[in-house]
Amino acid sequence: MNKRLSFPTSRFFCHGGGFALLRVVVVVVVVVVVVVVVVVVVVVVVVVVVVVVVSLVVVVVVVVVVVVVVVVVVIVISVVAAVVVVIVVVVVVVVVVVVVVVVVD
Structure with a gap:
């Protein structure tokens, strides 16, 4: 009845291959979506950690400079x-x- 499908293709779909x-x-x-999400989360966490560490280092340096200046x-x-x-x-x-010399003299 359906002449467009070849026999192997129709057999493939009939047996659940599709x-x-x-x-x-x-x-x-x-799997690709999970990997992308994990990579994005890891990158965000790394960026946040780097920003926090750099901020703390800047704060410590500023405090040390202020103490040294004071x-x-x-x-x-x-x-x-x-x-x-x-x-x-x-x-x-x-x-x-x-005064003593002047007064004494």
């Missing part, structure tokens, strides 16, 4: 204050010595 082929195609498509500023202020105190003491001693 459904077997369909099952194989479905399995291949499902320590250096405190040291510089301390040295300047010590120099000012020494200069004031020397000036006071010189003034006292000059």
